[in-house]
Amino acid sequence: MSRRDVAVDRVLSRTLKLGAYTAFALILAGLILQHFAAWGGKITAAGLLVLLATPALRIVVACIQFLRERDFKYALVSFGVLAIVVLAYVLGLQA
């Protein structure tokens, strides 16, 4: 039995790449800019926020893709992981 799912792999690798390159570009730009202007620090922080959001985003994308494939078992699993991550985010806000 092959456990390969080309559609899931494609959409997830695209999401991860998008997150990685966006965060990388923002952080790099911010690090250089903050030596010339104070608002450069905000770009850096935005890059770190993109980095923090990427794992959550890739769970949402996986959940949607599993739903499209009518694989409800793994859609539910993804939703469960998302629920825990969202709980952590909410508790983080209150910490």
Place this chain on the structure above:
Amino acid sequence: MTIAAMLLLVAIGFLAGGFGALAGVGGGIIVTPLLAIYFGLPMHQAIGVTLLCVIATSTATSSQYVERHVTDVRLGMTLELATTVGALIAALVAHRVNRRTLAVLFVCFLLYSAGSMVKKAWDSRSAKREEVIPDYTPENYPVGLAAALLAGGFSGLLGIGGGPIKMPVMLLFMKVPLRVAAATSNFMIGVTAGTSAYIYWGRGDVRVDIAAPLVAGVFAGSLLGARISPKVRPVYILMLLVTIAGWLAIQMIYKLFTGGFQ
């Protein structure tokens, strides 16, 4: 922060990310002690910053492993149910654990990781690379989930990925092929570290000025490392990492005995 300190952090991140991607181990294990010993960060802050490095490594390398169909996404998501719970609980209690205890636990994990890297290097001397991944069906989910819970807990407490705990269980109990287990572990640590990072971030234990240059370096290192990793034999990189990990463990033990980590 001076430009020299910033460039030093970028370089540390680059090496940790690059070595981590090439050797298939998390580079986080060397980042935390470097920050705690040489940059004077309290353990909680060193761990908070390292969590972001772990997310960066995972995101950069797994984007490529998933694209090459090495990662078992369904298995990864299932085990994440447990790693995230462990990470959440551990991150919530981490600030009640005093710094010296955290440092002691970290040294233990550092030595354990060094040991598992020695074993990995030894095994990879003779083993042929699995060119084609054999067919498999993961077995023993309860054991896998229990190990994932423990790995998540260590991740939330010590800021590491937890690969050295999950990997042997996936190999031995779940009967997952080596390359798949490594890629899937890599895939999971981003979400696991992300879960505890939200708590550390909320508490103010993620220093943006330290994290940003490190993460930039980690991205560059791991994107490059994951690209060239199929062509590189990991033995020498593993031995180098073991040496660094051993040195840092000695430094941490010395600092503990001289009353550091208060």
